[in-house]
Amino acid sequence: MSCFTGDGRDRTEHCSAGGYRMASIKVAEAAPWDFIGECRRHGLKVTPQRMAIYSALKGCVEHPSADFVYRQVKKEFPGISFETVNRTLLTFAAIGLISVVESTSGVRRFDPDMKSHHHLHCIRCGRIIDIRDEGFDTIDVPGQLSEMYRIVGKRVVLHMICPDCLTPESSLPETVQG
Numbered sequence: 001m002s003c004f005t006g007d008g009r010d011r012t013e014h015c016s017a018g019g020y021r022m023a024s025i026k027v028a029e030a031a032p033w034d035f036i037g038e039c040r041r042h043g044l045k046v047t048p049q050r051m052a053i054y055s056a057l058k059g060c061v062e063h064p065s066a067d068f069v070y071r072q073v074k075k076e077f078p079g080i081s082f083e084t085v086n087r088t089l090l091t092f093a094a095i096g097l098i099s100v101v102e103s104t105s106g107v108r109r110f111d112p113d114m115k116s117h118h119h120l121h122c123i124r125c126g127r128i129i130d131i132r133d134e135g136f137d138t139i140d141v142p143g144q145l146s147e148m149y150r151i152v153g154k155r156v157v158l159h160m161i162c163p164d165c166l167t168p169e170s171s172l173p174e175t176v177q178g
Ligand SMILES: [Zn+2]
Pocket: 122, 123, 124, 125, 126, 127, 161, 162, 163, 164, 165
């Protein structure tokens, strides 16, 4: 069923969500980000390995895990270790270059798109697809919550079953009419 295993690694090979397009909801495109400038601003040395790690992440629209990025980068830098890749991704997240996103599989997932957007999350395969929608952007945070907590971000996460996972036997029951 799930592509994910409990050891912090995932076996997801697919990385394409370009086919998902809905009438009024835009599938988000990753925003351009000044990688070199941001690294320098935070005193982080720009190395070819770090650039490759960032490029691998940017090149995948499905919010990959460290393991996915590792397997991509390893093709270019066979000597690189999983630990280095994982640590680098966490460093990127710590300086605000990327973000760690919600995941139900227990495996940490990364998002290179730092512009406000929302997520479609497949509960079967763990695929996370970016969406942009003005309606979601303008949802108000209840006043009571704003008083209790300092709200620093807002994201709508829709849980769904993606077309690839929606086989006839796995389809949801029909809504009862009337
Ligand atoms: Zn799926």
